[in-house]
Amino acid sequence: MDQLEHNITCPFCWQVLDILIDPYQESEFEHFDYIEDCQVCCNPISILVFHDADGGLQVKAEQGQ
Numbered sequence: 001m002d003q004l005e006h007n008i009t010c011p012f013c014w015q016v017l018d019i020l021i022d023p024y025q026e027s028e029f030e031h032f033d034y035i036e037d038c039q040v041c042c043n044p045i046s047i048l049v050f051h052d053a054d055g056g057l058q059v060k061a062e063q064g065q
């Protein structure tokens, strides 16, 4: 299966980034999160992936630790 491409905004430098979401993880868990370093400013972004009420995929990006 192909990975899903998603746009997020870095919470540190506000650059729009393309990230890839593994569809295997998506089907395995109701929601999951992980840390990905920003491609621009290298700060740790906490990425939360979950489904909304309509079953759509939602991606949230917050400042990681």
Ligand SMILES: [Zn+2]
Binding pocket: 010, 011, 012, 013, 014, 015, 038, 039, 040, 041, 042, 043
């Ligand atoms: Zn950044």
